[in-house]
Amino acid sequence: MATTVEKTGIKREKGWLYYLDKQGDVSRARMARGGGKVPKGRPQKVVKCGVEREEGFLYFIDKKGNVSKVKMKRSTGGRKTARRKTPARSRTAARKRTTARRKPAAKRTARKKPASRSTARKKSSARKPAAKRGTAKRSTARKSGARKSTARRTTARRTTAKRRARR
Numbered sequence: 065m066a067t068t069v070e071k072t073g074i075k076r077e078k079g080w081l082y083y084l085d086k087q088g089d090v091s092r093a094r095m096a097r098g099g100g101k102v103p104k105g106r107p108q109k110v111v112k113c114g115v116e117r118e119e120g121f122l123y124f125i126d127k128k129g130n131v132s133k134v135k136m137k138r139s140t141g142g143r144k145t146a147r148r149k150t151p152a153r154s155r156t157a158a159r160k161r162t163t164a165r166r167k168p169a170a171k172r173t174a175r176k177k178p179a180s181r182s183t184a185r186k187k188s189s190a191r192k193p194a195a196k197r198g199t200a201k202r203s204t205a206r207k208s209g210a211r212k213s214t215a216r217r218t219t220a221r222r223t224t225a226k227r228r229a230r231r
Contacts, residue, residue, distance in 0.1 A: 066126065066134040070113045074129035084123040084131060088115035 072090060076082060085091040085107070093107035113131060117123060120140070121133040 066124075066132040068126070068130050068132050069115055069123070070131040072111045072113065072125075072130055074110055074125060076125075076129065082110065082125045084113075084115060084117075084125070085109075088117065089113055090125060090131065 074082065074090060077092075079095055080092045081095050082090060082092045089109050090111045090113060091107045091109050115123065115131055118133070120136055122136050123131060123133050126132045
């Protein structure tokens with residue numbers, strides 16, 4: 065597990081974070097949620113130890129107040145990952161291999177959507193002769209009504225444009 069590097073015997077105070085700084089000394093900084101207001105300022109040095117760090121180890125202050133270290137589980141040990149001896153395969157080749165292995169997907173049959181009311185009306189009205197339908201008068205009335213509403217919109221747009229120009 066953890067091994068003790070330096071015996072310091074630090075007594076911890078509430079609201080402070082104790083850690084090993086870059087110089088290898090034990091420092092403390094005020095915690096943001098440690099109780100009370102956070103005073104502005106730099107961290108304080110508690111003990112000067114001068115511990116030299118090794119790559120791949122995590123350094124911390126244990127319960128007894130001593131500086132300890134433990135090996136990191138996910139560390140590379142300070143070395144970069146080795147390069148591959150064989151050249152990497154291209155992505156397109158990898159995709160071709162994976163798609164070739166897959167089984168073709170089963171074809172889905174498209175479900176027919178239920179006919180909407182408007183299409184049903186059109187079909188039923190198309191069967192009747194034009195004289196019985198009486199649609200000639202209605203269609204012209206609708207078109208003239210549509211013309212009026214568009215005319216109103218355009219005039220309203222013109223008036224608003226004029227008002228903006230006056231300002």
